[in-house]
Amino acid sequence: MATRFVAAAGQRCSRLLRRRVLARNISSNDVGWVTGSLSGAKNLGGIVGCEGKTKDRARLLVSGPDATGIVASFSQLLYGHGCGIDDCTSESSEEDEDQELIVVRDRSVQLQHHGRMFFQRILFDHTNLQVERAVVEKEIKSMCQKFGMESHLSWGDAKRRMALFVSKYDHCLWELLLRHRAGELCCDIPLIISNHEDLRAVAETFEVPYNVFPITKDNKVDQEQRQMELLEEHNIDLLVLARYMQVLTPEFTDAYHSQIINIHHSFLPAFMGAMPYHRAHERGVKLIGATAHYATTDLDQGPIIEQDITRVSHRDDVRDLIRKGRTLERNVLVSAVKAHLEDRIIVHRNKCIVFAE
Numbered sequence: 001m002a003t004r005f006v007a008a009a010g011q012r013c014s015r016l017l018r019r020r021v022l023a024r025n026i027s028s029n030d031v032g033w034v035t036g037s038l039s040g041a042k043n044l045g046g047i048v049g050c051e052g053k054t055k056d057r058a059r060l061l062v063s064g065p066d067a068t069g070i071v072a073s074f075s076q077l078l079y080g081h082g083c084g085i086d087d088c089t090s091e092s093s094e095e096d097e098d099q100e101l102i103v104v105r106d107r108s109v110q111l112q113h114h115g116r117m118f119f120q121r122i123l124f125d126h127t128n129l130q131v132e133r134a135v136v137e138k139e140i141k142s143m144c145q146k147f148g149m150e151s152h153l154s155w156g157d158a159k160r161r162m163a164l165f166v167s168k169y170d171h172c173l174w175e176l177l178l179r180h181r182a183g184e185l186c187c188d189i190p191l192i193i194s195n196h197e198d199l200r201a202v203a204e205t206f207e208v209p210y211n212v213f214p215i216t217k218d219n220k221v222d223q224e225q226r227q228m229e230l231l232e233e234h235n236i237d238l239l240v241l242a243r244y245m246q247v248l249t250p251e252f253t254d255a256y257h258s259q260i261i262n263i264h265h266s267f268l269p270a271f272m273g274a275m276p277y278h279r280a281h282e283r284g285v286k287l288i289g290a291t292a293h294y295a296t297t298d299l300d301q302g303p304i305i306e307q308d309i310t311r312v313s314h315r316d317d318v319r320d321l322i323r324k325g326r327t328l329e330r331n332v333l334v335s336a337v338k339a340h341l342e343d344r345i346i347v348h349r350n351k352c353i354v355f356a357e
Helices: 002-023 028-039 070-079 133-147 171-181 200-205 220-233 250-255 276-283 318-341
Strands: 057-065 084-095 102-105 110-113 116-125 150-154 160-166 187-194 210-212 238-241 260-265 287-294 304-311 345-348 351-354
Touching: 057 070, 057 133, 057 345, 070 084, 070 116, 070 133, 116 345, 133 150, 160 171, 160 318, 171 187, 171 200, 171 318, 187 220, 200 210, 220 250, 238 318, 260 318, 276 318, 287 318, 304 318, 304 351
Parallel strands: 160 187, 160 238, 187 210, 238 260
Antiparallel strands: 057 116, 057 150, 084 116, 102 110, 260 287, 287 304, 345 351
């Protein structure tokens, strides 16, 4: 039964990839390589926690100038070392006016890039990997150099370490901790950082160490330095601002580029500052929303990961707007964190390419 299921899944994915790559004018040889790689997918059992992810499933993200042969090259590379491709998703951007036609000459191939960008996520099973991981990593690096691309490889057997930053609002903190306890967020949460004592009881409920750094205008830089030392001590690689009501300094955001996720209401820039829901209610808004994005030196202007909205009307009072807004914030933040933990995001300039689950 399992074998028939895997074969059927491989055939469906193969047909899907065939349609996609043919639509992008990739040669039939490329399709053959992909189909062969998909047929090697096997051993999807052994499910262990974290939403049924298996410990032997790795994720490879590649991005760079679009060119014929990319899909085939990376697929064959993995398949040639005994890896089975469970899922392969690719996207191409429209032509970039800022890029000129580039011709890259290699010993065996001439590639023409027309300013269009290519993004790909490959989920593969490395149970039967026939070489050392370092060999695969080196060959991926070499392949990226040939195509002028960048890559990120996660072998999937080491959990990310996530720190939560909070102030006084508790709804996002509760949601993240509950989802983590339920096994929906595949990571470790070794600590919570706050500038107030208010949410210590929540942290203690989940037995997560709660660290308070009171921040004033005079001590902000020193306190942030202490925070970064604590993060480094615990090997933190993802920071989530779960309604942390402090503006991070450029030094802090630069130290964790594309590793800080922030959540806020989607009234910006119309209703900036305090009491946005009250002012939105006075204006009679018809939609409210929430936005999760990577934090950058430009306040609330970082690459957007996830957004959602809901309709409101004149029948809703301020409390209704706040309640609906907090529900959106919880769900949007969790979706953004999951996408990051599952390596489904590629940041290109000031936008995020987010692959579906």
